Amino acid sequence: MKVSELVKELNLKVFSGREGLEREITGGYVSDLLSDVMGNANEGEVWVTLQTHRNVVAIASLKELACVLLVSSLEPEQNTMEHSNEERIPVLGTSLSTFEIAGLLYQKIKN
Amino acid sequence: MIRRFRADLHIHTVLSACADLEMSPGAIVRVAKKRKIDLIGITDHNSTLQCSVVKELAEEAGLAVLCGTEVTTREEVHCLAYFKDLGTLEEFQEYIDLHLPSIPYSPEQFGYQAVVDRDEKIVDLIEDYLNVGISRSIDQVEQEVHRLGGLFVPAHIERPLFGIFSQLGFIPDKLNCDGMGIMSQSIESDIRNRFMLKRDVPLVKASDAHVLHMIGSGCTVFEMNEITFDEIYKALKCIDGRKTFIE
Numbered sequence: 073m074k075v076s077e078l079v080k081e082l083n084l085k086v087f088s089g090r091e092g093l094e095r096e097i098t099g100g101y102v103s104d105l106l107s108d109v110m111g112n113a114n115e116g117e118v119w120v121t122l123q124t125h126r127n128v129v130a131i132a133s134l135k136e137l138a139c140v141l142l143v144s145s146l147e148p149e150q151n152t153m154e155h156s157n158e159e160r161i162p163v164l165g166t167s168l169s170t171f172e173i174a175g176l177l178y179q180k181i182k183n
Numbered sequence: 184m185i186r187r188f189r190a191d192l193h194i195h196t197v198l199s200a201c202a203d204l205e206m207s208p209g210a211i212v213r214v215a216k217k218r219k220i221d222l223i224g225i226t227d228h229n230s231t232l233q234c235s236v237v238k239e240l241a242e243e244a245g246l247a248v249l250c251g252t253e254v255t256t257r258e259e260v261h262c263l264a265y266f267k268d269l270g271t272l273e274e275f276q277e278y279i280d281l282h283l284p285s286i287p288y289s290p291e292q293f294g295y296q297a298v299v300d301r302d303e304k305i306v307d308l309i310e311d312y313l314n315v316g317i318s319r320s321i322d323q324v325e326q327e328v329h330r331l332g333g334l335f336v337p338a339h340i341e342r343p344l345f346g347i348f349s350q351l352g353f354i355p356d357k358l359n360c361d362g363m364g365i366m367s368q369s370i371e372s373d374i375r376n377r378f379m380l381k382r383d384v385p386l387v388k389a390s391d392a393h394v395l396h397m398i399g400s401g402c403t404v405f406e407m408n409e410i411t412f413d414e415i416y417k418a419l420k421c422i423d424g425r426k427t428f429i430e
Contacts, residue, residue, distance in 0.1 A: 105349055125257075125355065127353065
């Protein structure tokens, strides 16, 4: 599944990084500790988090994640969006909580 | 003339919910004096309100105090902030008050947040929980601390939670730190290797004492002329022969 398809199916907001919407999704990872994501996330995963700092994009880029998905209507900081455009890694958003969006993601990706 | 001063710059008082009730201003000063410490930093979670009483008692006893707080940023990174005078300290308190979310809590479970006077009489009980992230990012907090002429030092950077590396993976570019806090039990060379910190990044070892017996368990030595805010700044920046090293 591509990031663009996920955006449509789960009605996600695209904050930035539109040039990365054709990236392929292989799985998902949920964490708010950036050190944990650095160590344990895998290439192609959707990263669900409530962290909005620009380091999020740097780590998503380092780990070659598919995209970042912010929960609970949180919005990325301005320089996070700028960085996301440069790195072509989409930063998405949802009004749903981590629990709810993770459940929906699991169904979409694992099925 | 350059002299050596022992400093423990990360100490909590009764005001921090997680600190022991024995951490009264008078007791902190007594223990610090007994352990031959010259300078203590008062750094309660998201509050500066206990600083002035500690400073008053300490100065009477011949102990210097660096007034500050351990602020929790939006990313839940604990950062030490120190201020030159009570005016800028108060301004930073207003900044915290403005950005602290109002989260009622149960003091019976989490501990009381008491402001006490010099005779250990409770003069205020803070109702909103202080061990939470304020709504400002680490970059915004750093800029505000420096706007007020303060010092900004991320606390216990090696902790698996609430440290700059656990929360943010790496030090954000353009973040202006005056030092990096490390824990009592850590070894400087291990920390420098693990986080690839160059020699010119001053490490500040401190106790993070929440109980009396921990005071002075981690100290940093400041080589400088006298204990003033400006001399502390110079020592951290290695200006004019001043410097710091870990005890």
